[in-house]
Amino acid sequence: MAAVTGIRAAGGVAWRPSADGAQVCVVHRPRYGDWTLPKGKLEPGEHPLVAAVREVAEESDVQGVPQVRLPSVRYRSEGQPKLVDYWSMLAVGTGGFQPGTEVDDVRWLAVDDAIRLVSYPHDAEVLGAFAALPPVTGTVALLRHGHAGKRATWTGPDTGRPLDAEGWAQAYALAGLVALVRPGRLVSASPRRCVQTLDPAAALLDLPIEICGDLNEPQPGQQLDEQVLATAARLLELAGAGGQVAVCSQGKVLPGALAQLTGRADEDFITPKGGGWLLAFTADRLLAADRL
Numbered sequence: 001m002a003a004v005t006g007i008r009a010a011g012g013v014a015w016r017p018s019a020d021g022a023q024v025c026v027v028h029r030p031r032y033g034d035w036t037l038p039k040g041k042l043e044p045g046e047h048p049l050v051a052a053v054r055e056v057a058e059e060s061d062v063q064g065v066p067q068v069r070l071p072s073v074r075y076r077s078e079g080q081p082k083l084v085d086y087w088s089m090l091a092v093g094t095g096g097f098q099p100g101t102e103v104d105d106v107r108w109l110a111v112d113d114a115i116r117l118v119s120y121p122h123d124a125e126v127l128g129a130f131a132a133l134p135p136v137t138g139t140v141a142l143l144r145h146g147h148a149g150k151r152a153t154w155t156g157p158d159t160g161r162p163l164d165a166e167g168w169a170q171a172y173a174l175a176g177l178v179a180l181v182r183p184g185r186l187v188s189a190s191p192r193r194c195v196q197t198l199d200p201a202a203a204l205l206d207l208p209i210e211i212c213g214d215l216n217e218p219q220p221g222q223q224l225d226e227q228v229l230a231t232a233a234r235l236l237e238l239a240g241a242g243g244q245v246a247v248c249s250q251g252k253v254l255p256g257a258l259a260q261l262t263g264r265a266d267e268d269f270i271t272p273k274g275g276g277w278l279l280a281f282t283a284d285r286l287l288a289a290d291r292l
Contacts, residue, residue, distance in 0.1 A: 006080040006081035006082055006083070007041060007078070007080050007081070007083070008041065008042040008048070008051075008083055009041045009042065009055075009082060009083070009084040010039060010048040010051040010084060010085045010086070011037050011038050011040065011084060011086055012037070012038065012064055012066070012070075012088065013025075013037060013070060013087075013088050013127060014038065014056050014060060014062040014089045014091050015089070015090065015091060016091040020110060021110065021111075022110075023108040023110060023111075024108070024109060024110075024127065024130065025037075025060045025062055025091070025107070026038075026106075026107055027059050027060055027103045027107075028104055028105035028106075028107075029103055029104075031102050032119075035107075035119050036118060036119060036120060037118070037126060038058075038059035038062075038103075039055055039056075039059070039084055040054075040055035047177065049087065050177070050180065052085065052089075053089065056089060057095065057096025057097070060097070060103070061094050061095065061097035062091045062093075062094065063092055063094060063096065064089025064090060064091055065089060065090045065092050065139070065180070065181060066087040066088070066089050066139075066181065067088045067089065067090060067139055067280045068087065068088045068130075068133055068136060068290070069085075069278070069288060069290035070086040070126050071086070071125065071126055071129050072084060072086065073122040073123075075122065088130050088133065088136075090136070092182065111127055111130065111131045114127055115127050115128065115131075133282075134283075134287065135282055136280045136282055137239070137282055138238075138241065138243065138244070138245075138280075138281040139245075139279065139280055139281070140235060140238060140245050140246070140247055140277075140279040140281070141178050141181045141244070141245075141246040141277075141278060141279075142235065142249065142258075142276055142277045142279055143197060143198075143247065143275070143276035144248070144271040144272065144275055144276060145167070145189075145191070145193040145194040145196075145248055145249075145273060146163050146166070146168065146169075146170035146171045146174075146193065146273055146274040147163065147164055147170060147274060148161050148162060148163050148164060148167050148193040149161065158191070159192060160192050161191070161193055162192050162193060162196060163193050163197065166274075167193065167196070167273070167274065171196060171199065171274075173274070174197065174274065174292075175200035175201040175203075176204075177276075178198075178201040178205075178246045179204055179205060181246060183207070183243075183245050184207075184243050184245065185238070185245045185246070186202055186205070186207050186208070186246050186247075186248075187209070187210045187212050187215070187246070187247045188209050188211055188215065188247070188248045188249075189211075189213070189216045189217075189249050189250055190211050190212075190213055190216055194215075194248045195209055198246065198248050212234060214230040214234040215231055215247065215248070215253070216249075216250060217251075218252070218253075224252060227252075227253055229260065231249060231254070231256075232256075232257040235261065236261065236281070236284065239279070239286075251270075251273070254271045255268075255269040255270050255271070256269075258277070258289060261285075261286040262286055262289060269289075276292040277289050277290065277291055277292060278290045278292055
């Protein structure tokens with residue numbers, strides 16, 4: 001996420017399929033007399049992605065599933081610099097509208113019509129970036145397991161090393177982000193700390209956790225390159241099934257798998273413990289990777 005001192009806000013391009021292509025949601029604010037994308041300020045300590053989904057619901061009555069990170073917008077508001085982060089969101093339901101948001105009208109329009117209607121050039125640019133995206137066919141919330149102490153101080157098999165207190169706190173924080181993606185499946189590497197990282201999400205979503213060895217770090221006798229390819233292939237397969245899935249894997253294979261999927265070997269895909277990515281796929285390729 002981009003850093004800024006000043007006002008932080010988040011929102012989205014909520015969209016739904018129609019017979020004539022995608023329709024997007026714009027809102028009217030009588031206080032300003034403008035048409036704009038639904039957005040709002042972050043609450044203290046709130047993750048921008050959480051705020052984006054919440055604000056879209058409160059301002060437009062749309063329950064959205066985030067898919068692709070769109071360009072952020074910077075401008076001055078109330079004499080301060082302001083940063084607004086945006087995501088494309090598939091509309092999957094209604095609910096959450098808050099009358100106090102000062103929105104008095106919501107319209108669903110073709111993208112070109114929305115670009116002509118919005119009051120600000122930066123909104124038109126965000127809509128243009130959305131229009132340039134190919135269709136998203138699958139979304140993966142990809143996590144690295146939470147903190148699990150030090151390998152050297154664990155006396156049992158490493159696959160049995162559990163999350164520590166910090167790791168459990170990370171797992172509970174990640175559960176809220178995973179829930180935003182509305183996964184239909186939870187898939188984990190086999191080590192205990194990976195499964196435990198998905199436990200809070202499993203309880204929240206009432207889903208079982210599937211175990212997949214292709215997401216593991218290499219075992220003795222296995223080559224890292226081979227396991228990286230297996231992890232990348234499994235992520236592509238899971239995304240290819242359509243819909244949304246949450247996956248927990250390990251730190252040695254994630255950078256190489258993401259480099260393989262993106263084709264960007266020179267990019268930094270190192271993922272901290274308790275961190276992760278929002279991956280959007282189109283057909284048989286990775287479209288976008290956004291750090292969580």
